[in-house]
Amino acid sequence: GDSVTQxxxxxxxxxxxxxxxxxxxxxxxxPSLFWYVQYPGEGLQLxxxxxxxxxxxxNKGFEATYRKETTSFHxxxxxxxxxxxxxxxxxxxxxxxxxxxxxxxxxxxLTVNP
Amino acid sequence: NAGVTQTPKFRILKIGQSMTLQCTQDMNxxxxxxxxxxxxxxxxxxxxxxxxxxTDKGEVPNGYNVSRSTTEDFPLRLELAAPSQTSVYFxxxxxxxxxxxxxxxxxxxxxxxxx
Numbered sequence: 001g002d003s004v005t006q007x008x009x010x011x012x013x014x015x016x017x018x019x020x021x022x023x024x025x026x027x028x029x030x031p032s033l034f035w036y037v038q039y040p041g042e043g044l045q046l047x048x049x050x051x052x053x054x055x056x057x058x059n060k061g062f063e064a065t066y067r068k069e070t071t072s073f074h075x076x077x078x079x080x081x082x083x084x085x086x087x088x089x090x091x092x093x094x095x096x097x098x099x100x101x102x103x104x105x106x107x108x109x110l111t112v113n114p
Numbered sequence: 115n116a117g118v119t120q121t122p123k124f125r126i127l128k129i130g131q132s133m134t135l136q137c138t139q140d141m142n143x144x145x146x147x148x149x150x151x152x153x154x155x156x157x158x159x160x161x162x163x164x165x166x167x168x169t170d171k172g173e174v175p176n177g178y179n180v181s182r183s184t185t186e187d188f189p190l191r192l193e194l195a196a197p198s199q200t201s202v203y204f205x206x207x208x209x210x211x212x213x214x215x216x217x218x219x220x221x222x223x224x225x226x227x228x229x
Contacts, residue, residue, distance in 0.1 A: 004156075032215050043118070043204055043220030044157075051215050089156065093215075101172070102218060104156040 002027045004090050006105035013080055013112050021075040021108045023064075023090035031092040033057075033066050033073040034102070038087040047075075047088070080112045116140050120205050120221035127195040127228045135190040135224050137205030144210045146188040147172075147218065148180065150201040157204065163188055164210065195228045202226070 007022040025033070032051045036044040048057030053068035062077045073090060090105040121136045139146065144165045149157040159172030163182040177199060179191040188207075192199060202225050206218040 032213070034217075036218075041222065043206075043222045044218070045220065046217035049215060049217070051213070101159060101162075102157075106154055106156040 004105035010109040019077040036089045118221035139207040143207035147206045
């Protein structure tokens with residue numbers, strides 16, 4: 001079945017450091033890929049998405065590129081801030097008949113220290 | 115704009131008790147979902163609905179029931195609470211979307227403890 005694997009956390013960085021959170025997926029078709037972020041005490045919210053191979057999603061300085069050849073969608077940011085401390089979830093979703101289902105990775109906790 | 119509103123925020127139940135987690139959205143979304151989030155396990159889909167009067171099971175439906183009598187409301191019912199249902203529950207909604215790209219909008223969650 002479909003699955004999403006994220007790098008184990010927690011990840012602890014100093015402010016202005018470079019961030020990479022790895023995400024790989026297993027899918028039988030060609031899903032859309034997403035990163036969601038969950039700030040403390042809140043629900044998840046969409047950070048960025050990519051709908052086809054080689055698409056790059058970007059938002060708030062974060063970027064991720066849909067790599068079909070390596071089945072990956074790694075999240076990157078060049079300079080993290082304390083306010084980026086949150087849990088980050090990679091997810092996939094299909095078009096068509098099963099498009100209700102969002103399959104999530106386990107989440108990666110990021111802590112950014114000043 | 116309230117978005118997705120869940121109540122209560124916290125609840126402690128004894129084993130065997132029942133309760134309803136409330137969820138309402140004001141975005142006129144057809145699709146609604148219930149997820150549970152367990153530590154280190156990501157989110158698992160419990161039930162979903164593609165419109166009023168239509169519901170279906172997700173990955174982990176056992177021990178839960180839902181109804182969808184209006185577009186706005188999607189309550190989740192626990193009939194006989196068990197310790198395995200201790201979790202954080204999230205309700206979400208989205209537009210109907212054949213391409214599967216519309217984002218899910220999440221509520222802030224209900225933290226449930228069953229002892």
